[in-house]
Amino acid sequence: MxxxxxxxxxxxxxxxxxxxxxxxxxxxxxxxxxxxxxxxxxxxxxxxxxxxxxxxxxxxxxxxxxxxxxxxxSPVAWTGVALFGMAAILLPVAAVLRRRRAAAGAAETATGERVAPAPSTKPVDADGQAAKPAKDPGKPKAVGKGKAKQDDPLAEFEDIDEILKRRGIS
The missing domain is CATH 1.10.287 (Helix Hairpins)
Known part of the structure; x- marks a missing residue:
């Protein structure tokens, strides 16, 4: 011992x-x-x-x-803490900015050319009349059985709603 x-x-x-x-x-x-x-x-x-x-x-x-x-x-140690805090703010902000730039770059490369800003005047066709904007080829057409089905997104739940009402739930 x-x-x-x-x-x-x-x-x-x-x-x-x-x-x-x-x-x-x-x-x-x-x-x-x-x-x-x-x-x-x-x-x-x-x-x-x-x-x-x-x-x-x-x-x-x-x-x-x-x-x-x-x-x-130690004031030196507190300076280090302040620098850690600054890094904790700057790194996420830089990541957000990088993601935004990457998204904008992806939109430019998808069309194959740089997107120009919209002109201040409306474009005109050969007759001097205002040209109609072209349809956006990137948007898919809505597929549905009828006009009512497209207008009412809850139309397909009518059967379920009817069953619930019969049971006294809704």
């Missing part, structure tokens, strides 16, 4: 003893689930001591405290 064992043994044993007593009272007052949960937490200090993890956890804890205290009082 070295010096560190002598120091940590009573601390871990004491924490475990207090936890076991608290688990006993929790078992009596709040039931088995609360008592067993508290007993599970209570045996952890002795488990840590017996496995030799006390020194590891102490080293990690002190390193973490030193890093946090150095971080909080």
């Amino acid at each position: 070295n010096y560190e064992d002598v120091t940590w043994a009573p601390i871990c044993a004491g924490l475990t003893a207090v936890g076991v007593i608290a688990a006993f009272f929790a078992f009596r007052r709040r039931g088995a689930a609360a008592g067993l949960r508290l007993l599970g937490w209570a045996v952890l200090p002795m488990a840590i001591f017996l496995t030799g993890m006390v020194k590891l956890l102490w080293t990690i804890g002190t390193a973490l405290v030193q890093w946090v205290s150095g971080f909080i009082f």
